[in-house]
Amino acid sequence: xxxxxxxPATLVQPVGSPLSLECTVEGTSNPNLYWYxxxxxxxxxxxxxxVGIGQISSEVPQNLSASRPQDRQFIxxxxxxxxSDSGFYLCAWxxxxxxxxxxxxxGTRLTVV
Amino acid sequence: xxxxxxxxxxxxxxxxxxNITCSHNNIATNDYITWYQQFPxxxxxxxxxxxxxxxxxxxxxxxxxADRKSSTLSLPRVSLSDTAVYYCLVGDGIKAAGNKLTFxxxxxxxxxx
Numbered sequence: 001x002x003x004x005x006x007x008p009a010t011l012v013q014p015v016g017s018p019l020s021l022e023c024t025v026e027g028t029s030n031p032n033l034y035w036y037x038x039x040x041x042x043x044x045x046x047x048x049x050x051v052g053i054g055q056i057s058s059e060v061p062q063n064l065s066a067s068r069p070q071d072r073q074f075i076x077x078x079x080x081x082x083x084s085d086s087g088f089y090l091c092a093w094x095x096x097x098x099x100x101x102x103x104x105x106x107g108t109r110l111t112v113v
Numbered sequence: 114x115x116x117x118x119x120x121x122x123x124x125x126x127x128x129x130x131x132n133i134t135c136s137h138n139n140i141a142t143n144d145y146i147t148w149y150q151q152f153p154x155x156x157x158x159x160x161x162x163x164x165x166x167x168x169x170x171x172x173x174x175x176x177x178x179a180d181r182k183s184s185t186l187s188l189p190r191v192s193l194s195d196t197a198v199y200y201c202l203v204g205d206g207i208k209a210a211g212n213k214l215t216f217x218x219x220x221x222x223x224x225x226x
Binding site: 034036042044045046049059088092101103105106107109 | 147158159213215218219
């Protein structure tokens with residue numbers, strides 16, 4: 001069966017510090033991968049998605065970047081965090097077949113102080 | 114991407130049936146309709162998906178009229194643990210296009226004892 005792992009679960013970082021969040025998927029190959037952010041009490045905002053290794057599409061301009069160094073690994077990064085980067089970050093994957101749904105990771109709660 | 118509109122919140126009582134209607138007037142021919150459930154500090158969880166008519170699984174039913182411009186998620190005999198945010202999404206799931214799903218604000222369902 002397929003599983004998705006996301007870590008860390010919580011993170012407190014000072015303003016100006018770097019960020020690296022990692023997401024890995026097991027049990028599937030060539031998945032579509034996604035990073036979403038959810039502000040407190042709000043809906044999910046799509047940040048990045050990837051249809052293959054090294055292929056990254058950005059949905060909104062921001063202080064973050066994403067990379068996909070391996071087929072089932074998706075990394076969210078920042079060189080210098082801002083207060084506005086605080087939020088709940090979710091990684092997800094889909095098989096990309098017609099009608100296919102998403103499977104989400106457990107999320108990372110990031111607080112920038 | 115087809116935009117969805119759903120009520121912001123709904124209250125119900127244990128044992129009642131909850132029906133949440135979502136409007137998606139510009140749904141495309143290849144789009145599927147998918148519903149997710151999200152509890153606080155967790156990633157959304159797939160509930161049900163359909164293309165037309167009616168779909169039923171062990172947790173919910175999805176009703177889609179012939180014009181597909183709306184859909185209704187039906188949760189039978191809700192319990193307190195069904196208190197969550199419910200998201201309606203439409204998308205075609207095509208890998209090459211990214212299978213991007215845009216989450217709206219969702220519907221906050223509160224089940225009361």
